[in-house]
Amino acid sequence: xxxxxxxxxxxxxxxxxxxxxxxxxxxVNEAVTxxxxxxxxxxxxxxxxxxxxxEPFEGFMFPEHWSVEGWGxxxxxxxxxxxxxxxxxxxxAASYYYIAAGIYDxxxxxxxxxxxxxxxxxxxxxxxxxxxxxxxxxxxVGNFALMASTFIAEGGVTDEHAAKVAVxxxxxxxxxxxxxxxxxxxxxxxxxxSELLSWPVRKLDMCPQSDGAVAxxxxxxxxxxxxxxxxxxxxxxxxxHEQQYMGDSPKRLAVMRSQMVASRRLYxxxxxxNPRKExxxxxxxxxxxxxxxxxxxxxxxxxxxxxxxxIDEGVTLMGGELPVNPSGGVLCTNPIGATAMIRVAxxxxxxxxxxxxxxxxxxxxxxxxxxxxxxxxxxxxxxxSTN
Amino acid sequence: MAKPDDVIRxxxxxxxxxxxxxxxxxxxxxxxxxxxxxxxxxxxxxCQRVYxxxxxxxxxxxxxxxxxxxxxxxxxxxxxxxxxLPFIDPMTGERRPVPYGMGxxxxxxxxxxxxxFVDETDDAKLKVGRRVKARIRANRQGNMRDIECFExxx
Numbered sequence: 433x434x435x436x437x438x439x440x441x442x443x444x445x446x447x448x449x450x451x452x453x454x455x456x457x458x459x460v461n462e463a464v465t466x467x468x469x470x471x472x473x474x475x476x477x478x479x480x481x482x483x484x485x486x487e488p489f490e491g492f493m494f495p496e497h498w499s500v501e502g503w504g505x506x507x508x509x510x511x512x513x514x515x516x517x518x519x520x521x522x523x524x525a526a527s528y529y530y531i532a533a534g535i536y537d538x539x540x541x542x543x544x545x546x547x548x549x550x551x552x553x554x555x556x557x558x559x560x561x562x563x564x565x566x567x568x569x570x571x572x573v574g575n576f577a578l579m580a581s582t583f584i585a586e587g588g589v590t591d592e593h594a595a596k597v598a599v600x601x602x603x604x605x606x607x608x609x610x611x612x613x614x615x616x617x618x619x620x621x622x623x624x625x626s627e628l629l630s631w632p633v634r635k636l637d638m639c640p641q642s643d644g645a646v647a648x649x650x651x652x653x654x655x656x657x658x659x660x661x662x663x664x665x666x667x668x669x670x671x672x673h674e675q676q677y678m679g680d681s682p683k684r685l686a687v688m689r690s691q692m693v694a695s696r697r698l699y700x701x702x703x704x705x706n707p708r709k710e711x712x713x714x715x716x717x718x719x720x721x722x723x724x725x726x727x728x729x730x731x732x733x734x735x736x737x738x739x740x741x742x743i744d745e746g747v748t749l750m751g752g753e754l755p756v757n758p759s760g761g762v763l764c765t766n767p768i769g770a771t772a773m774i775r776v777a778x779x780x781x782x783x784x785x786x787x788x789x790x791x792x793x794x795x796x797x798x799x800x801x802x803x804x805x806x807x808x809x810x811x812x813x814x815x816x817s818t819n
Numbered sequence: 820m821a822k823p824d825d826v827i828r829x830x831x832x833x834x835x836x837x838x839x840x841x842x843x844x845x846x847x848x849x850x851x852x853x854x855x856x857x858x859x860x861x862x863x864x865x866c867q868r869v870y871x872x873x874x875x876x877x878x879x880x881x882x883x884x885x886x887x888x889x890x891x892x893x894x895x896x897x898x899x900x901x902x903x904l905p906f907i908d909p910m911t912g913e914r915r916p917v918p919y920g921m922g923x924x925x926x927x928x929x930x931x932x933x934x935x936f937v938d939e940t941d942d943a944k945l946k947v948g949r950r951v952k953a954r955i956r957a958n959r960q961g962n963m964r965d966i967e968c969f970e971x972x973x
Contacts (some may be wrong), residue, residue, distance in 0.1 A: 452826050474962040491833060554907045562839050564872050566909055567963045568934050577900035578923050578934065585898075585947035631942045675878045679871075679932035682923050727939040744931065 436818055438656035438663035439784075441471020442677035442777040447612040447644035447765040450548040456495050456707030457502030460544045460645045463770075464503050465662045467540065472659065478576040478649075480538035484523035484543045485769035486516060488555040495544075503542050503647075509759060516559060517717065517804020518671075519702045520646070520773025524551050525669045525810060527650045537652045543773035544645035545691070547766075558806065565678060567642075571628040572640060572690030572719065575678070577630035580722035584609050584632060586686045588737035591632060594721040595623035596743045598636050598763060599794045601721070603706045605751060605760020607789040613764040621795040623721075635654070637721040641731045646774045653818065664783035664814045668701035674807040675783035681807065685726040686736070689737065696799070698813050707754075708747070712795040714756045715775040717803035718763060724756065739777045758782065758790040772810065834912075844873040847887070853961035858890045858953070860929050868930035891927035892953040893972065898923030899937065900943045920945050924969055926953075936968035944971065 451459055468475060483503060485495045492498070496505075496512045510794070512548025517523040520543040527539040553571035558567040569575070581590060602618045604610035618636070626636040644802070656663045672690040674681055681689060704710045716731070718724035725739040733754060734742045742748060748756035757763075759778040760772055779798035781787040796817065802810035828867035841849060844861065848871070851859050860869040864885040870877070879883055899922045908915040920937035922945070938954070939945045951969040959965040 452828060456898065515895075525963070551907070561872075562837065563841055563845060564963060565934060568936060570907050571904070572904065573904050573920060574900065574902045575934075577902070578898040578921060581900055581947055582898040582923065592962060630900045630902045632900075675873055678875075678934055679923060679925075680934040681877070 435534055436653035437528050437531045437628045437666045438653065438660070439648055439666065439776070439780040439814070440651055440656055440660035440663050441467050441473065442611045442649070442780055443467030443470055443647045444774065444777060445644045447642045447714045447767060449610040449612065449637055449640065451546065452548065453645040456457070456490065456544065456546050457499035459546060459643065460499050460542060460563045461502035463544070464540065464542060467649050471649035473538065473649055475504045477538055478504065478540045479538050480530060481505050481540045482511050482523045483589035484512065484513040484519035484773065485545060486514055486519055488558050488667050489545055489550045491551060492508045502634035504540070506799060507680070511585060511621075515804060518760065518802035518808050518810045519769050519804070521800065521802030521810030521812065522671065522772075523774060524650070524773055524812065525671060525775045526687060528669050530753050532651055533650050536810050537655055539650050540648060540719065541648045541773065542645065543770035545767035545769035547641040547768065548643050551718050557585055561677065565805065570704040571630045573633055576638070576720045577633045580632050580720065582683045583685040583722060583726050584685070586737065588770045589722070589725050589740045591624055592620060593635055593725055594688070594742050595620045595633070597721040597724045598623045598745070599744055601757060602747055604758050604790055605764030608764070609788070612640050612644070612766070613760065632722065633720060637761045638794050639766040640662035640764070642765050642767040644765065644770050646770045646777050648773060648780065650779050662816065664780035665816070667813045668698045669797055669812045670697045671799060671810045672808070678818040682806050683752050686725060688726065688730040688807055688809070690807055691730040691803070691811070692725065694809040695799070696813045698811055699732070702797070702813050702815070707799070708734065709796060711754055711799050712797050713758060713779065713792045714754060714799040715779045716756060716761070716799070717772055717775055718757065718799045719766070719803065721763065724761070727801070731801070740807075749788070754793050757790060758787065758792055772804070775800040776814070777801065783814050785814050822956050842914060846903065848873050849961040849965070852965050853959045857958065858892055858926060858954040859860070859887050860890045862886050862888050867929060870931055871926065871929050871933060888928065890929045894924045894926035894951060896922045896937070896949045896951055897925050897932050898944070899947055901940050901942050901945055901947070922951060923970060924951055935966060938968045938970045
């Protein structure tokens, strides 16, 4: 039997466009110090450290080695991960597996990115296969625009629906002290009149580029109950990979096979048959407003073609039936190597009742997803109880 | 300690050269494109999907692919956009002139699609469902740029 695993503490930096006051080592140290303090755990009690990052953004190999003193890795067992956008959730998944397998009791997971040190759009291009895809790459924006165009062609979503998602994110982010973008006054009209980057994607439909770090303390059940009054239990974890090339799954936003498969696998493990009713909150990796709409249907929050209706009815707003991204999500904060782990940390905060001004009342079950590479999915479900 | 305004940023430009080996399947595709200006795919004997890029294994069936099959240089737009955001061209390091059209194109006879440039910058014309045709260069090198772009077909 695998051991039960819980999150007992989290720490984040105040995410922002340019942290020129710190280098990577100093940035990561802020999140780690906060997570250890939140969990009330000393570094000596951490058995191993899992650290994730996407090094093309910083432009040098092993930024985690260079910053090891900042994250407490000196002579400790540690593993570095890079799975692209999903790296934060992959790093949590690996931490979970180590504890569930009984190899370590307490693991510190870290994700970080310092986008301002490099050139984000150019680095993202290296995701594309150099022979087949890179020549025609147009950064994150052009690719998402193409994907969004396939989704719009299926019907049921409009610019206004996307703008409503963008507004929801920025209003939520304004209540999250760590969120990069804080736009409490943003209106739907502002989004629809923002600069057209690549139809249908406008400037305010896209995520920002952020500097930030996040750290999460995970531990086995015999320690979790002693260390934390209300831990967030990781009840189910999974990953699913798409085929290799972007054109292999042409409708890759409307039909995200990896996300559909991964989410259904989780729902089965915890016995969820109606995610919209049975999940209390979701923290999902939505890199653009259009992506969030597509994910509503791919994650089973609504039927295909009804994502626009979901945002129109306010189902995913704070106070709605299933609030999505109370933190403001990726649309407010995107330090890529940290982003997916921020989803998990935020889901954990909701379950632990520690989300402050962006707390959803009485969260018992939360979904967190990571998204990256060519439509790869990591996903997990966190709950307040162990069964 | 330095105040935030006093910190120093050091600029660094990194130029690296790579030479990617295509492998047997892509080499055959690009040789055919270079020598004859023709597009070919490879079929999975189990699910009958025709793949471009060609590959030795169908990821869905985990079966060894079989016959090479000709694929048309015409197809349909599955996705389309006009890129207006200035962007560094990864092949040259120079800023790519905007606007330019892009599409996700499913060629007739292929099950998969490809991303490529489309010679159209009018959002009203560049729409999903439109027919397109590859503009093959006269002077070909054996790479994706042998397809200069796609153009809308009336």
